[in-house]
Amino acid sequence: MLTPRRFAAPLSASVALVLALSACTTSSVKSQESSPTMSESSAAAATSESSPVNTAAASESADDKLPVGLTDDNKAGKPRPRSSMKDTLKGATINEDGSWTYDKPDGTVMTTNADGTWHWKDEKNGQEATLHADGSWDYSTHNEYVKKTIHMNADGTWRQKNEKTGDSTETRADGSWENHEGGGKYVTTGTTEGTATKKNTATGEEREIPKEGFPVVPPAPHTQVTENVVGPNSVVPLKPRVGLKPGLKVTYAVPGSEEDKQASAEADGTALTDDNKAGKPRPRSTDKYSESNATINEDGSWTHTTVGGVEVKVNADGTWEWKSTKDGSSAALHADGSWDFDDVKYQQKIHVNADGSWTWEDQRNQSVTITHADGSWRYEDDRSLDTGLADGTAHHVDKQHSNFNREIKKEHFPAKVPGFPTSYVSKNGVGPNSVVPLKPRTPLKVGQKAVS
CATH class of the missing domain: 2.60.450 (lipopolysaccharide transport protein A fold)
Known part of the structure; x- marks a missing residue:
């Protein structure tokens, strides 16, 4: 290894x-x-639980199509694999149906159901996370220093809020999005065409921002256990789906199809584009x-x-x-x-x-x-x-x-x-009428297949 x-x-x-x-x-x-x-x-632990958002769109897919980025490993529905461990971890209780509860040495308690959905809570650090049956998830951090929440919909749209500063971001299925920062001083609105405008609410000044300035997709919560889970026959928990980048529309495809591969490459930025x-x-x-x-x-x-x-x-x-x-x-x-x-x-x-x-x-x-x-x-x-x-x-x-x-x-x-060796090349040119340079394509991850 x-x-x-x-x-x-x-x-x-x-x-x-x-x-x-x-x-x-x-x-x-x-x-x-x-x-x-x-x-x-x-993976960075960061934020979030909020009240569930209507994710009806994720359940309206037909012909076995799912929102791109959502797989059977992210939602309940199919039998979950079981651990082949011989011994049970100290602090773990495993039920006949494979569901289990694990009280970790650090005080975090995780409960996983037979369908793979789960919830964990770390009272010491004020963190809590839940993965729901439809593939949506919540993640929150509420302690002396941080008060943040994230809700991820099953279709990959999401919202997050920093309750201390009032900063927030929400993305929508049509690709539009909105971001508030600076205590409400700045509001950035993303359109369905992929452009975005940042407004200073105090002065009324507006300016277009490049995609490099779009909000970052919030990190998913980790599942607290290794791939071996907690003991014999224990259910392997579902994995949190990754959110869509602001500006990307929700699309549906049959998992594993060429349409799905292409859309997934566009979603994770590994597709070759005209840029x-x-x-x-x-x-x-x-x-x-x-x-x-x-x-x-x-x-x-x-x-x-x-x-x-x-x-x-x-x-x-x-x-x-x-x-x-x-x-x-x-x-x-x-x-x-x-x-x-x-x-x-x-x-x-x-x-x-x-x-x-x-x-x-x-x-x-x-x-x-x-x-x-x-x-x-x-x-x-x-x-x-x-x-x-x-x-x-x-x-x-x-x-x-x-x-x-x-x-x-x-x-x-x-x-x-x-990574990208572009740091010496000015992204927006060097003056009036100068060409905006091409951007290096994103390399594939190790083991990832290219999309033709």
Whole structure:
């Protein structure tokens, strides 16, 4: 199995982790001279229980269609798998029907029903979570420091509220959404077309915000137990569904169908879009003034030398490249949507294909990770070899002990994926009529299949 120590090589400022989960605020980060980044899947406990919201839409699907993002592993209805553990955990009580209650050593009490629905409460930290039969869930944190609630509907729409600050966000099935922050001073309204406008209620000033400034999907509550659950024949609890990003419409599809795969890729951001590859005319900057050390050509292409000595070139079709004159590190986004990042200082090379598969070479740690469009993958260093197949199975081999070969469960696949080396490329251009650069496509997760 991969360990963080082996897989996560020392990361430079140019390869820093940037996946931060925020429960309530919008973030609008303008990338200037910050360094290239890496992203990591993580779960962050944060907020929330509120009264249930009408989720009739989720039950109105026909022909076995479900809201995209909702699976049989997120809602009651089908028999749940059972634990194969031989021993019962201390503090656990298991009933004949597989339901169970577990009083953890830290004081958290979790109860899971035979259908997989569950509830847990941590009185010490003021946290509580419930997963309902239709796939909706609630998560709350109420203590001396935090007072937040989240309600996730079965269709992936959600609302969250910070009761201390009054900040709140609510998304709707048609893709529209609304966010309140600053004690009501700022109200951001998202439209069904995917645009959003932020208004200062005190001055009446309005401005459009980019998708990078949209609210972050709230984190789901964890289930308090491992995949082995609490003892013999104990029901494996349902998993909380992931919410839709603001601006995404609720869609229905048969789970596992091509329609479902495509919609899921769009929902999690791993689909290749026109904003990732050349082909369509690029929007132009509406800025009134040009950046210093920038040259803008008639066709909208431009060059820019940053204060830190990074030379940036953006073409009229939105493709781009940059190179550091200090250490030779470089990055480029190509017309087909593929991109490259070469971190010379920390000896790391990343190539992401147009389909989202990728190769990550860590020359200093003598390791390489390769993922393929069919979901297969490989990680190798000087001590071990981990191989994942297209069917979702994976195995670990210890090179020093050839007879040591074990299966790797999916939840233990490497969590890290290449991030986006765009920080030296101004997202909105560098001045009047300058081309808005293409955005790097999101790499697939390890084991994830590409959508054709």
